[in-house]
Amino acid sequence: xxxxxxxxxxxxxxxxxFFLTPTEKEDxxxxxxxxxxxxxxxxxxxxxxxxxxxxxxxxxxxxAAEQYKNEVWCINNPLHLLHSWATFQTKxxxxxxxxxxxxxxxxxxxxxxxxxxxxxxxxxxxxxxNFEFYxxxxxxxxxxxxxxxxxxxxxxxxxxxxxLRHCTxxxxxxxxxxxxxxxxxxxxxxxxxxxxxxxxxxxxxx
Numbered sequence: 091x092x093x094x095x096x097x098x099x100x101x102x103x104x105x106x107x108f109f110l111t112p113t114e115k116e117d118x119x120x121x122x123x124x125x126x127x128x129x130x131x132x133x134x135x136x137x138x139x140x141x142x143x144x145x146x147x148x149x150x151x152x153x154a155a156e157q158y159k160n161e162v163w164c165i166n167n168p169l170h171l172l173h174s175w176a177t178f179q180t181k182x183x184x185x186x187x188x189x190x191x192x193x194x195x196x197x198x199x200x201x202x203x204x205x206x207x208x209x210x211x212x213x214x215x216x217x218x219x220n221f222e223f224y225x226x227x228x229x230x231x232x233x234x235x236x237x238x239x240x241x242x243x244x245x246x247x248x249x250x251x252x253x254l255r256h257c258t259x260x261x262x263x264x265x266x267x268x269x270x271x272x273x274x275x276x277x278x279x280x281x282x283x284x285x286x287x288x289x290x291x292x293x294x295x296x
Contacts, residue, residue, distance in 0.1 A: 091157055091247075096232045097216040100162040102249040103240055108150050110201045117143050118176055118201065118268065130183035130261075132175055139174035139272060147199075148174075151272050155195055158249045159276075167276040169195070170292075174272040183267075185258040187211065193252025193273035202268040206242040207259045210250060242267075 091104045110118065121138065123131040135141070139148040148171075155169055172193060177185070190196045198208065215234055227234060240248055242258075250256070252273055261267045281289035 091154065091249075093158070093161060094232065096210070096235075096238045097212055099212075099251060099254060100158075101210060101238065101240075101254075102154075102158050102162075102247075104154075104247045105243060106245045106247055108199075108245060108247075110147070114144065114147065115201065118270070121176060123178060126177070128184055128186045129177050130179040130266075132177045136173050136175045137171075138176060138270075139171060147270065151197060151199070151270075154247055154249060155197055155272070155274050158195060158197075159274075163194075165276065167278040167280075169274045170277040172273040172275050174270070177269045177271070179258075179261040179267040179269075181262065181264050182260050184260040185256075187255050187257040189255050190252040190273050192275065194276060195249060195274040196252040196254075196256075197247065197249045197272045197274070199270045200242050200244060200246045200268065201270060202266065203242045203244050203246065204263045204265050204267070206261060206267055208240045208242055208248055208256060209259065210238040210240070210254055210256050211236060212255065 091102050093100055093102045122134040124134050126132045138144060139151060151174070152169065152171075159165065159169060179185070200206075215236065217234055230236075232238070240246075275292075277292040279289060279291050279293070
């Protein structure tokens with residue numbers, strides 16, 4: 091897994107060798123779907139990685155998300171899977187810019203993708219966050235680019251903070267693009283200076 095600092099935001103990418111088995115792929119394609127604006131269609135089940143038939147995929151997601159948590163956040167709190175879903179895009183479909191409220195970590199995995207691009211963006215990059223000042227840019231880089239483009243193919247994984255806006259360009263192929271996504275939070279006790287008045291136990295809430 092490669093973790094880049096883009097606008098001082100940790101973005102992990104990997105073109106993995108993890109592929110769905112024929113049975114898993116068939117089960118994903120058989121999921122009940124609902125139409126979604128611009129996306130194409132999305133699975134009705136928003137907790138699909140809780141299904142027993144997808145336990146191998148769930149383990150893959152947790153392993154990757156745990157690595158990101160341990161290398162970026164460096165915290166001991168265990169992960170909690172909030173949501174997991176699949177999207178299906180045919181030629182011309184795209185995913186509008188959006189983010190995931192309440193998610194600390196968001197992860198996307200592409201089990202079927204001939205080509206494409208995931209685009210991450212911020213309203214202001216790190217060099218402009220605290221002022222309104224515009225200038226001519228001679229070259230875009232990881233510090234000043236308004237948008238970060240990640241090429242996609244079958245097996246690609248991207249992990250990023252849930253608050254970061256992201257979208258995909260229009261799908262160029264007649265072969266459907268399939269994406270499995272997941273949002274994670276963390277659980278356990280959180281306290282400031284071990285003061286009971288400043289403590290919350292997310293094991294109880296979750």
